Amino acid sequence: MKLLQMIGQGVILWVIFLLGNQITAVTGLPIPGTVFGMVLLFLLLLCGIIKLHYIQDAADFLLKHMLFFFVPVAVGLMDWGAVFYEHGVVLAAALLAGAVLPFFTVGILTQLLHKGDK
Structure with a gap:
């Protein structure tokens, strides 16, 4: 059942x-x-x-079991070593910006929206 x-x-x-x-x-x-x-x-x-x-x-x-679904993707990325070597700085910057910008954007928006609650 x-x-x-x-x-x-x-x-x-x-x-x-x-x-x-x-x-x-x-x-x-x-x-x-x-x-x-x-x-x-x-x-x-x-x-x-x-x-x-x-x-x-x-x-x-x-x-x-989400990790199980990402294992094939991670193994496939090993074939892309040359791309990561060539464009590693750009990719790292994109990952950093993609993590930091939403973090600060949500924080600022939350502060602005709750400004009147005080």
Whole structure:
């Protein structure tokens, strides 16, 4: 029974993933379908159309085993050593900016939004 429940929850998540990819294909926007899928899932949860317990077990399983899904990607990156050697500084700067800028942006926005609460 638990296996069928997990499969059903996985199907719900898979359908949302496919819908996100379809949104990308239809709109032609340069945004990955997975991003649209995440936004769609968030909106469905926010509106109460999908309850958290409908997908909780499958989502927990995927999050718990996330490292397993990234191992093939990490192994594939080993073939790209020359690219990392040649463009390592640019890639490091992009990673640093991609981590630091959102951090400070969210902090500043939070401070601005909560300024009137004091």
